[in-house]
Amino acid sequence: MLIAVLSGLIVSILYVPFGKYLKGRLSICVSLLPITLFAYFASFIPSIRGGNHVTFHYPWVPSLGVNFDFHLDGLSLLFSLLITGIGSLVFLYAAPYLQGHRYLDRFYAYLSLFMAAMLGVVLADNVLLLFIFWELTSISSFFLIGFNNDNADSRKSSLIALGITAGGGFFLMAGLILMGHLSGSYSIQEMLGTNEYLKSHALYGWILALVFAGAFTKSAQFPFHFWLPGAMKAPTPVSAYLHSATMVKAGIYLLARLNPVLGGTDYWMYPLVIVGGLTMLYSAFHSLFRTDLKAILAYSTIAALGILVFLIGIGTPESLLAASVFILVHALYKASLFLTTGVIDHETGTRDITQLGGLRKVLWPLSIAGVVAALSSAGVPLTFGFIGKDLIYEATLHTQGILPIVLTAVAVLTNIWVLYAGFLAGIKPFAGALPERYAHIHLPNPLMWLAPLLLALLGLLFGCFPFLVDGALLNPAARAILQAPIGTPLKIWHGFNPVLLLSGITLAIGTLLYVIRKPSSHNLAFVERFNTLSPRYIVGRIARFAKVISRRYTNTLHNGFLRVYLLRIIVFAVLLLGFRLFTGGAVSLTLNHLSPISAYEIIVAAILIGAIFLAVTTPSRLTAVVATSVIGYCICLQFVFYSAPDLAMTQFSIDTLTVVLFVLVLFRLPPFLNFANRSTRLRDWTVALAFGAVISLIAIQVLNQPFDEAVSRFYGDNAYTLAKGKNVVNVILVDFRGFDTMFEIVVLSIAAIGVFSLLKLRLKASEKE
Structure with missing residues (x-):
C-alpha cells in the first residue's frame, strides 16, 4: 500500500532526469501507472463488499504520533477507484491533447504528484499524515492550474487557488491537532471511540469551525467558491481531473470521513445544511x-x-x-x-x-x-x-x-x-x-x-x-x-x-x-453588474488593502540597509529585556562571591576594548577586520583562563578562517563611505551603551542565581552511555542538539542553492532593465 500511494511521487521525481525522453509518443507509457493502481485497488472490492476493511501500518515518526497508517474501507475505496480510474483516462487523454507541448514532461510530473497526494488524503488513517497529503494537493494543483505560466491569468488563478486552499489548510491543521490532543490519538479509527467525549468537550465548537474552514475552502463552498471558476484557466485534462472527481471532493471526503467522529449534532448539521x-x-x-x-x-x-x-x-x-x-x-x-x-x-x-x-x-x-x-x-x-x-x-x-x-x-x-x-x-x-x-x-x-x-x-x-x-x-x-x-x-x-x-x-x-x-452575452453582462457585491470582489479589495499596508510596512521597516535592521533589532531587544529586567524584581549587583580579577585579565580586557574602539572608528575595512579578529582572540584567551581549551580552539579556528575570508572578499573594496552626522553617531553610541548595560545587568543577575547542576550532571552521566562520546561539549552539539544542527545545515544548503542559482542566472537585456 505504501508503494501504491507514493508511486506517483516517485514517478514525478523520476521525471526530472528522464522526462525529456517521454515528451513524444512514449508519453502515453506513464498512463500505465494509474491503470496499474486502478487494478490494484479493484482487487480489494470482494473484501470490502463482504464488510471488511484493511489496515496498513508503517512506522515513520512514532515518537510524534506520525506514522504511515492507511485504512481502506468502502469510502476510501470509492475515492481511490475514482482517483485512479478517471486518472487513467485523463493520462491517456492528455497525451494527444498536449502533444508537442514543450512542458509535457512537467505536466505528467505534476499530475502524478497530485494523484499520489489525493490517494494519501483518502487512505490516510493518521490525521497528521492526512494533513501532509492535503497540503501536497494544494501545492501540486497550484502547478497544474498555473501550467500555462506564460499567461498572466493562469498565474493569477493559481495564486488565488493556492491562497484560498492553503489558508483553509492552516485552520484544518489546527483542528486536526486539537482533535488528536483531546482524543489522545491521531488515528481516525481510534478517534471513533472518543467521539462522544469530543462532542461534549468545550472546544467542540472550535474544532468544527477549524475543520469546516479547511473543507469549505478546498471544496469551493460559498463564500470561498470563486477560486474554482478561475482555476478553469488550467488545461482541460486538469479541469476534468481536479475539478470533477478529485481535488474539489477532498473537502467532501473529509466531512464524510469525520462524520462518525464529529457528526450527529446540531452544530454539525445546521452549518453544513445552510x-x-x-x-x-x-x-x-x-x-x-x-x-x-x-x-x-x-x-x-x-x-x-x-x-x-x-x-x-x-x-x-x-x-x-x-x-x-x-x-x-x-x-x-x-x-x-x-x-x-x-x-x-x-x-x-x-x-x-x-x-x-x-x-x-x-x-x-x-x-x-x-x-x-x-x-x-x-x-x-x-x-x-x-x-x-x-x-x-x-x-x-x-x-x-x-x-x-x-x-x-x-x-x-x-x-x-x-x-x-x-x-x-x-x-x-x-x-x-x-x-x-x-x-x-x-x-x-x-x-x-x-x-x-x-x-x-x-x-x-x-x-x-x-x-x-x-x-x-x-x-x-x-x-x-x-x-x-x-x-x-x-x-x-x-x-x-x-x-x-x-x-x-x-x-x-x-x-x-x-x-x-x-x-447570450447580454445575460452575462447583466449579472456582472453586481460583481461589486460578490465574495471575489470583496476578497480582492481586502487583498489590495493588505498589499498597500504590506508595501508601506516593507518600505518603512525593510528598506534594504543592514545597519537599519541591526539598529531596530537592538532597540527592540533593549526595550524588551530592559522592561522584563526592571519589572521582574530587585536587580542584584553583588559580585562578592566571584573570584578576584587578575592582572592578565585586566590587560586582555583593555586590549579588547581598544580593538572595539578601533573597529568602530577606523575608515579602513581591512583595519576593521583585523581589529575584529583581535576581539575574537581576546575571547579565546578568556576561554583559556577559565579552563575551556576546546572552546578556545574552536573560537581560534573560526576567527582565523573568518579573517582570511573577509580579507579575500574586502581587499579591493574602497574605504567606508561615512554618511553619519553627529546626531546619528550620538544615537548609535546611545543604543550601543544601552544594549551593553542591559546585557551586563543580565549577566550579573545570572551569576547571582543559584547554580543547578542537574542539567550538567545529566549530560556528564549520559554523554558516553547514550551518545558514545567522551567529549561532553561535542556530544551536546552533535547528538543532543541534533535537530538544531540539522536545521542549520538545511538553512545553509538553501542559501547555497540560492547563491548558485543567482550565479547561473542568465537574463535577457530587457529583463536586466
Missing part, C-alpha cells in the same frame, strides 16, 4: 448566465459540491447513501463533459456557447458522449443520474425536524438549473446547423473521444444495472460514513410516489427552460 444549500443555489443560478463552456461546468460543479455538503449535513442514512451515489454520478458525467469540452476547444478554438452548434456532424462520437452525460446530469430515467437525483429527493423528503419541504424545494430548484447547465454543455454544441467555419473539423486522436465516451456510457450502464456498483462500492461507502449497515438497495423503479413526481417536475421545467432561454 452552507451547502446556499452554495448549490448561488452557483447553480450563476451557471444560467455563463457562455463559456468551462465556466458553465465550473459553476455547476460548485452546485454539485454544495449538494454533497448539504446531504452530509442532513446526516440520515438516506442522505448519506444519496451522497455516496452522487459522488460517483457527478464524477462520471462531469469528467465526461469536461473532456468533451476540451475536444471542442481543441478543434474549434472556442468555448463560447453562442458560437457553437451542429458539431454532431463532424464530431459524432463526442456528441454521443455529451448528450448521454447531459442526460445523466439531468436525471433522465435509465441514467445513473436518475437514481442519484431520486435519492436526493428521498433524503430531503424524509428529513425530520428541519423543514423537509424547504430542503426539497431547494434541491428541486438547484437540479432544474443544473439540468439547464448540463444541456448547454452537453447538447447545445452539437444541436442545430453546423456553421460553415467548422465544416473542415475532423475527429481527433481516438484517445481524446474514447475517454469521455466511456465515462458517459458507464453512467448509462450503471443507470440500467445499478447492482453492478451498489454492493461493491456505494453501499460500503455509505456504511463507512454512517458506521452502521445500510440495507437499502439501489433500484431503477420505486413506483409512483412523490419522489417520481419531483423528478418529473425537474425534467419538465428544466427542459422547458433550455428550450425557451437562449444563452
